[in-house]
Amino acid sequence: MKLTRRETLITALGAAAAAAIPLPALASVEDAVSAFTGGAEVGEGGIDLNAPEIAENGNTVPIEVSAPGATAIMLLAAGNPRPDVATFNFGPLAASQTASTRIRLAGTQDVIAIAKMSDGSFVRTSKEVKVTIGGCGG
Numbered sequence: 628m629k630l631t632r633r634e635t636l637i638t639a640l641g642a643a644a645a646a647a648i649p650l651p652a653l654a655s656v657e658d659a660v661s662a663f664t665g666g667a668e669v670g671e672g673g674i675d676l677n678a679p680e681i682a683e684n685g686n687t688v689p690i691e692v693s694a695p696g697a698t699a700i701m702l703l704a705a706g707n708p709r710p711d712v713a714t715f716n717f718g719p720l721a722a723s724q725t726a727s728t729r730i731r732l733a734g735t736q737d738v739i740a741i742a743k744m745s746d747g748s749f750v751r752t753s754k755e756v757k758v759t760i761g762g763c764g765g
Contacts, residue, residue: 656703656739659711663701663741664749673750674700676740685732685758693725694742694750700726701743705753706736732758 630638660669674694682688692700692715702712715726730738739753 656705656710659701659703660739660741663699663714663743667747667749669741669749669751671751673744674740674742674752676738676752676754678738678754678756680755681757681759682732684760685734686760687729688732688738688756688758689727689729690738691725691727692740692742693723694740694744695724696745697724697742698745699743700724701741702728702730703739703741704730704732704736705739707731707733732756734758 674697675692677691679688690702692702694700697717699714699716701714703710704712712730713726713728717724724742732738735755735757737753737755739751741749741751743749
């Protein structure tokens, strides 16, 4: 196969353009926690996380989280390609600081909840969920 000068130039320009496009990096749990807390120390307790011990299907795993006195709660799935799942914000007129949702899990992993309390402190809890059929390509 013989390439012409034009074909070589187009191939080189295409390779240079592909190299210049940044690929999205896999996010880490530590980066997400740091962005949410602003680098503040995270304590334990004061937050409840309800998740099944065994999830038959990783496509729809029910999660419920509550933290009385919280202004925001962040959910993370440590084993997913993008660990940040959701952030729930509560205003001063919120009746309760409780949220529930269904999330996708790629496989057996820890689900982490971090709450920002009204005094500016942060608390954390986690629970391992065993997944028999993965939901994120697993």
